[in-house]
Amino acid sequence: MSTATYTVQGMTCSHCVSSVTEEVSEIAGVTDVDVDLATGRLTVTSAQPIERESIGAAVTEAGYELVS
Template sequence: MSESTYTVKGMTCGHCVSSVKEEVGAVAGVRDVDVDLTTGRLTVRTAEPVPVERISAAVVEAGYELVA
């Protein structure tokens, strides 16, 4: 299992966290997602490598921005 951490910009509440977790969790290969509202950290655990572009697209679909 692989783990990657990203920063998400624009989250302000628990609903934001739920939206990001739902969208990123639906990406093929993603096994587990943790989101910390206070720090804006998104931790993604995958069974195989998942391109950052797919994670970013899921975050954008949820209404937020993945910061490099």
């Protein structure tokens, strides 16, 4: 198992959290997604490491920006 934490910019409500969770969950190999609205933290757990670019693309698709 691999866990990585990122910061997402632009989320303001629970709908934002749902959108990011849904998009990131669709990445092959992802087993768990946790989004903390208050801190903007996105924690992704996967069977193997997922490339940052894949996470960033999913966050962008949801309408937000991966900043770190």
